[in-house]
Amino acid sequence: MTIQIPSSDQGIKPSPTASLADLADYRLDYSLWDPSNPSSTEETRRRFVNSLRSAATLGLGFFYLSNTPLEGDRRRHLFSRTRAFFQETSLEDKLSIEMARSRHFRGYTAVGDEMTLGRKDERDQIDFGYDLDTYLDRRRAAVGREESGQKQEWEEEEESLISEWRSDPELEKLSFLNLVGPNQYPSEEGHPNLVGFKDSVRDWSTTCEELVVQLTKALEEALGVESGRLVRTLKGEDDQDQVGDRVGGESELDPSRTAIKRLGPLPFCRMKVIRYPPISDPTTTNNNSNNNDSDQGVGPHKDSGWITLLATSDVAGLEVQDFKGNWIDVPHIDGEMVVNFGQQIEYQTRGLVQAACHRVVRRQDSKSRTRYSIPYFSFPALNAKLRPLSEKELKPLLDLWSETEEEGNHQREDRHREGIIVSDVPKGDLYADADDHFGWVAWKGLVRSHPKVVENFYRAIG
Numbered sequence: 001m002t003i004q005i006p007s008s009d010q011g012i013k014p015s016p017t018a019s020l021a022d023l024a025d026y027r028l029d030y031s032l033w034d035p036s037n038p039s040s041t042e043e044t045r046r047r048f049v050n051s052l053r054s055a056a057t058l059g060l061g062f063f064y065l066s067n068t069p070l071e072g073d074r075r076r077h078l079f080s081r082t083r084a085f086f087q088e089t090s091l092e093d094k095l096s097i098e099m100a101r102s103r104h105f106r107g108y109t110a111v112g113d114e115m116t117l118g119r120k121d122e123r124d125q126i127d128f129g130y131d132l133d134t135y136l137d138r139r140r141a142a143v144g145r146e147e148s149g150q151k152q153e154w155e156e157e158e159e160s161l162i163s164e165w166r167s168d169p170e171l172e173k174l175s176f177l178n179l180v181g182p183n184q185y186p187s188e189e190g191h192p193n194l195v196g197f198k199d200s201v202r203d204w205s206t207t208c209e210e211l212v213v214q215l216t217k218a219l220e221e222a223l224g225v226e227s228g229r230l231v232r233t234l235k236g237e238d239d240q241d242q243v244g245d246r247v248g249g250e251s252e253l254d255p256s257r258t259a260i261k262r263l264g265p266l267p268f269c270r271m272k273v274i275r276y277p278p279i280s281d282p283t284t285t286n287n288n289s290n291n292n293d294s295d296q297g298v299g300p301h302k303d304s305g306w307i308t309l310l311a312t313s314d315v316a317g318l319e320v321q322d323f324k325g326n327w328i329d330v331p332h333i334d335g336e337m338v339v340n341f342g343q344q345i346e347y348q349t350r351g352l353v354q355a356a357c358h359r360v361v362r363r364q365d366s367k368s369r370t371r372y373s374i375p376y377f378s379f380p381a382l383n384a385k386l387r388p389l390s391e392k393e394l395k396p397l398l399d400l401w402s403e404t405e406e407e408g409n410h411q412r413e414d415r416h417r418e419g420i421i422v423s424d425v426p427k428g429d430l431y432a433d434a435d436d437h438f439g440w441v442a443w444k445g446l447v448r449s450h451p452k453v454v455e456n457f458y459r460a461i462g
């Protein structure tokens with residue numbers, strides 16, 4: 001595959017005082033790529049790929065995306081239910097779906113219960129994950145296609161699926177399978193403004209999932225790697241085990257590996273609805289939040305996953321760090337999504353695409369206003385093997401760079417020379433061993449972040 005060389009007017013360096021919204025290179029238009037848009041053509045797709053390549057490999061890995069299916073009613077619907085949940089339900093209602101009650105790390109976390117870099121984050125939130133119903137629907141559909149007449153059996157299996165996994169001694173060893181499970185949704189009864197929340201979350205999540213697949217396909221083109229190479233990791237359809245089979249035969253594989261293979265792809269994602277109370281707002285203080293004047297909405301971090309799709313309300317606070325350590329404002333733009341790369345993409349691309357370091361600051365100037373945000377974090381599938389792209393696979397990109405003008409080369413050096421890696425994740429916990437399942441990385445991350453869940457369900461293994 002040949003890679004298009006970015007045009008020289010694609011200056012991508014933000015000045016320290018700039019707002020990301022003012023920089024054309026950080027404003028990508030999804031309609032150029034969108035396969036469902038009748039006016040997208042090969043030429044518009046190429047333009048999208050070129051912009052994505054610049055944003056990913058020269059820029060900060062943080063950009064706006066307009067014209068996605070996440071605009072309009074779909075977005076309004078979810079935000080209005082999110083506001084209703086935070087504003088109209090009691091703390092008692094909220095705590096009835098507390099994450100500490102879920103062995104699958106789903107549910108509500110109160111203000112001050114979460115830390116980044118050793119400081120409490122002043123926000124509360126509900127964490128959702130890959131919806132169990134969606135997962136079962138897809139498995140049923142897959143079986144229905146292959147062996148019609150089995151649907152009934154699958155429905156019966158629905159109830160016992162997880163306990164069945166636990167009774168398989170090989171699968172039981174794979175603690176990360178506990179990450180598959182149901183979400184905790186707030187009760188919509190008695191809260192007319194909450195009605196439709198569950199459906200809205202499921203719809204949003206499924207729409208995001210498809211959008212991430214599309215962005216990953218575009219990224220494959222942008223990096224000049226084989227089509228499907230990254231999508232397979234994302235979806236858990238990697239062919240590594242087949243390679244293993246050819247080399248050593250299945251009998252030589254670890255038996256737990258053979259057992260997990262039988263389960264098929266195990267997609268994984270996390271999604272949150274978040275509220276950042278305004279600074280010094282006594283009504284949202286609870287016992288956990290001993291520092292209501294703290295300006296930390298969420299401390300500096302890189303997202304640990306693949307690609308994050310973030311929808312924000314119109315209160316300021318999000319900032320991204322450039323490679324010199326300056327913080328750049330990422331203001332809300334109506335209807336647009338903020339997209340950023342996570343550490344698994346950084347790992348897969350050997351750092352050529354860097355995960356963006358970002359934070360949310362509670363500003364004095366937005367004193368009386370509550371900020372809401374809805375991030376969707378995609379991850380490799382739990383059963384994916386993380387095989388970083390080889391030098392050979394990255395050669396087209398490296399060749400392109402060696403041909404590109406001086407300016408581009410300076411920019412690339414800048415990204416590494418002064419880059420400050422801010423992460424509260426122990427390095428060894430971030431990446432699975434080359435031949436291990438991604439599920440272990442996801443598991444370690446959640447175990448580290450949610451001690452109450454570990455205390456309640458996993459004392460023996462935590």
Ligand SMILES: O=C(O)CCC(=O)C(=O)O
Pocket residue numbers: 274298303310312318358359360372373374375
């Ligand atoms: O709320 C936001 O705008 C960003 C949240 C975020 O970065 C995160 O939860 O990882």
Ligand SMILES: [Fe+2]
Pocket residue numbers: 301302303358
């Ligand atoms: Fe983040």
